[in-house]
Amino acid sequence: SKTIIEPFRIRSVEPIQFTDMEERKRLLKEARWNPFLLKAEDVLIDLLTDSGTGAMSSRQWSAMIESDESYAGSSSYYKFDSAVRDITGFRHVIPTHQGRAAENILFSLMVSAGQSVIPNNTHFDTTRAHVEHKGGEARDLLIAEGYRPQTDHPFKGNMDTDKLESTIRDVGADRIPVIMLTVTNNSGGGQPVSMANIREVSRIARKYGIPFFLDACRFAENCWFIKTREPGFEHSSPIEIARELFSYADGCTMSAKKDGMSNIGGFLALNDDDMARQCRSLSILTEGFPTYGGMAGYDMEAVAAGLHEALDEGYLRYRIRSTAYLGEKLTDAGIAIIRPTGGHAVYIDAREMLPHIPSLQYPAWSLTNALYLTGGIRAVEIGSVMFGLQPDGTEREAPMELVRLAIPRRVYTQSHIDYLAEVVIHTYRQREHLCGYRITDAPSVLRHFSAELEPL
Numbered sequence: 001s002k003t004i005i006e007p008f009r010i011r012s013v014e015p016i017q018f019t020d021m022e023e024r025k026r027l028l029k030e031a032r033w034n035p036f037l038l039k040a041e042d043v044l045i046d047l048l049t050d051s052g053t054g055a056m057s058s059r060q061w062s063a064m065i066e067s068d069e070s071y072a073g074s075s076s077y078y079k080f081d082s083a084v085r086d087i088t089g090f091r092h093v094i095p096t097h098q099g100r101a102a103e104n105i106l107f108s109l110m111v112s113a114g115q116s117v118i119p120n121n122t123h124f125d126t127t128r129a130h131v132e133h134k135g136g137e138a139r140d141l142l143i144a145e146g147y148r149p150q151t152d153h154p155f156k157g158n159m160d161t162d163k164l165e166s167t168i169r170d171v172g173a174d175r176i177p178v179i180m181l182t183v184t185n186n187s188g189g190g191q192p193v194s195m196a197n198i199r200e201v202s203r204i205a206r207k208y209g210i211p212f213f214l215d216a217c218r219f220a221e222n223c224w225f226i227k228t229r230e231p232g233f234e235h236s237s238p239i240e241i242a243r244e245l246f247s248y249a250d251g252c253t254m255s256a257k258k259d260g261m262s263n264i265g266g267f268l269a270l271n272d273d274d275m276a277r278q279c280r281s282l283s284i285l286t287e288g289f290p291t292y293g294g295m296a297g298y299d300m301e302a303v304a305a306g307l308h309e310a311l312d313e314g315y316l317r318y319r320i321r322s323t324a325y326l327g328e329k330l331t332d333a334g335i336a337i338i339r340p341t342g343g344h345a346v347y348i349d350a351r352e353m354l355p356h357i358p359s360l361q362y363p364a365w366s367l368t369n370a371l372y373l374t375g376g377i378r379a380v381e382i383g384s385v386m387f388g389l390q391p392d393g394t395e396r397e398a399p400m401e402l403v404r405l406a407i408p409r410r411v412y413t414q415s416h417i418d419y420l421a422e423v424v425i426h427t428y429r430q431r432e433h434l435c436g437y438r439i440t441d442a443p444s445v446l447r448h449f450s451a452e453l454e455p456l
């Protein structure tokens with residue numbers, strides 16, 4: 001059959017909250033025009049993130065009931081450890097409460113203030129913040145196609161490997177403690193990285209003796225794109241592709257809130273024995289004993305089961321198809337999105353939609369707020385509010401002004417997506433009435449989470 005249906009049935013449901021336009025205007029104003037500050041119960045369809053918002057399977061829930069909550073050496077830890085090692089092949093697995101905690105441990109040990117430069121295809125905001133917080137410099141070396149929303153390319157998350165080599169030569173290998181690749185490239189549209197690119201980055205890293213780590217949050221979605229787009233992988237299973245992908249790296253950071261199919265959790269995994277010892281010592285300070293990190297035993301059970309569920313072919317086919325379905329509806333209505341659609345989200349090109357709003361009046365923020373006012377939808381800005389503030393306190397326009405509609409895993413049905421498309425298209429037709437915004441108060445790091453704004 002042609003229709004790809006949700007590969008599950010629903011046994012437990014949660015009501016969602018309907019509000020009218022007047023109420024939403026009041027609520028958003030009370031939230032200082034920042035959707036992060038809304039109460040979730042005032043949101044109808046919440047596409048703020050695909051992180052930790054997924055529905056767990058009955059298998060995950062039953063594993064959670066059977067968890068072992070021992071402080072040290074619990075059986076839940078060993079299940080978690082063996083699931084991670086089965087997929088990644090890395091020798092050491094250090095549990096953390098979420099992805100950024102793994103980043104914190106890794107970069108605390110690797111980054112020297114004023115010295116280190118970290119290349120990545122595109123740093124996610126917390127990754128960049130951790131590098132900069134430790135005094136390092138985060139450099140994004142994405143291929144040029146990755147910055148052109150309207151250009152089709154099967155692997156727009158690829159790193160520009162010529163730029164990587166020239167960066168290593170300019171900066172000096174001794175100042176590059178680690179090379180990172182984010183799979184899929186979240187900040188660049190959820191776009192995948194090809195196996196060929198991963199292999200090439202790995203070859204360069206080894207040539208210069210630099211450790212190579214993956215930011216693996218959405219590794220399973222990346223594997224599906226490799227299977228369906230990269231010649232030679234059509235007959236491989238997602239787990240075989242995942243094992244090959246990880247085999248080229250020396251380690252990874254992972255937020256299990258994405259392709260771990262869990263509400264919380266993460267890990268740092270790596271091969272180097274000495275580095276692992278240092279990471280464990282630091283994790284005791286910030287996370288907890290090395291056999292639980294920041295997680296309860298039941299969290300580790302959920303992740304252990306979830307990592308393999310994320311690699312299920314039926315699930316991945318449905319997952320990637322449902323994102324593409326939304327992308328097609330918006331594209332058919334004339335809305336510019338990052339093409340092709342990525343794995344976990346559709347990204348609307350707000351610079352293209354709202355040319356009358358200058359970047360430093362935050363067009364993508366404006367569209368995000370309009371989607372809430374129009375239909376109770378919460379999306380997230382990935383533009384100049386998120387990335388515009390420079391470490392020296394100045395403001396610069398972000399490379400792209402995007403609104404991300406992130407799709408939680410296994411949560412919304414096709415009719416939710418149809419409704420969502422209607423709201424976006426309606427907003428698009430009213431686009432000339434949207435106005436810019438001004439920031440009235442904001443912290444100096446990760447300002448989008450708590451900034452206060454007002455419409456101009």
Ligand code: F0G
Pocket residue numbers: 048049050051098099100101124126127182186215217254255256257265266
């Ligand atoms: N790396 C990437 C590529 C991410 O997308 C995220 C989180 C992290 C690292 C950090 O993981 O949240 O578990 O600490 N992304 C979420 C998002 C928040 O909405 O895209 P975390």
